[in-house]
Amino acid sequence: MANTSIDRETLRELADEGNKAALDRLADLANEVGDLEELSELLDEGSMHAGFLLTRHAVATGDLRELQRISDAGFSYRLRGS
Numbered sequence: 001m002a003n004t005s006i007d008r009e010t011l012r013e014l015a016d017e018g019n020k021a022a023l024d025r026l027a028d029l030a031n032e033v034g035d036l037e038e039l040s041e042l043l044d045e046g047s048m049h050a051g052f053l054l055t056r057h058a059v060a061t062g063d064l065r066e067l068q069r070i071s072d073a074g075f076s077y078r079l080r081g082s
Contacts (some may be wrong), residue, residue: 015045024049043073049077 002072008029014022023042027050030038036057051070058066 007017021048027053039067043070043075048075 008026011022011026011029015026016046023045024047027039027042030036030042030050031053032066036054038058039050039054043054051073052075055067055075057063058070
């Protein structure tokens, strides 16, 4: 089994250097374990992928306050046909 803490640390370092792919991978990892707080932090750091994942979760749970917070953070997602 791979050591995910080292992978996470490396991804964090790369993300801090401006690597958007690393930021997106961190969002995927946070989403896999259901860490909405980390996804929120990643959105605040500029991860549009984290915004997409948070939006999907907020829509699924009907959390209008979270949708507003996501929108306030600058993320907008248009559904097909919109």
